[in-house]
């Protein structure tokens with residue numbers, strides 16, 4: 001049977017724009033096709049959805065239980081005033097930290113499965129979100145490097161990544177503190193096997209550090225060189241948002257990042273985080 005939506009692949013190794021469907025009204029057959037497309041493309045972009053918060057949460061839940069239902073990613077404060085870059089408070093430091101390539105919740109005991117992300121208020125320019133295909137990056141490694149990364153692991157920590165921006169969590173901050181995990185620092189393989197497709201991908205990004213068996217400088221250099229190699233065309237795509245857009249991405253095989261915008265302009269985005277499988281997305285310890 002023909003698909004009940006139109007799908008246009010991006011000019012990249014991954015990603016597709018889906019039209020002709022309202023994600024709040026999908027029957028089971030359409031859902032199966034959409035889910036299969038999500039596993040194949042890893043990033044689906046749905047223009048013109050204008051999801052209410054309840055609709056976004058309901059759509060995200062179709063992909064599985066949520067790590068958290070909804071969080072604003074925004075420079076607009078609760079009182080409606082704008083948080084500007086010069087404030088350089090903890091929220092700004094998190095917004096800027098997320099401009100480095102990363103996967104979500106790799107610093108938690110279970111990394112995220114994915115996320116639904118939508119645009120409510122967007123600046124006229126800038127503020128794009130980028131994604132990078134770590135399946136294609138793994139496939140593009142030369143044979144020697146592929147063998148090398150197969151045996152390596154790295155620690156993942158938000159303390160580590162945010163310390164680079166001078167951010168140490170403190171009480172009374174406007175940032176919730178989510179992600180500053182105080183248990184054992186999760187250690188993860190550099191090569192992740194996707195639990196549903198079986199495809200291998202690189203698990204790297206700004207939270208990864210201290211590869212066991214390397215000294216700190218060597219580990220830092222090695223991980224940075226991998227990100228530099230991996231996050232290049234045709235393996236990247238940056239989305240220029242239009243209000244009403246919604247996307248869903250697979251955090252088990254993509255990295256993503258925010259990009260700068262003029263923070264005197266409001267930007268309001270909504271993030272629903274889909275929980276990883278407690279077995280396949282668990283850290284090594």
Ligand SMILES: [Fe+2]
Pocket residue numbers: 098102103104256
């Ligand atoms: Fe993120």
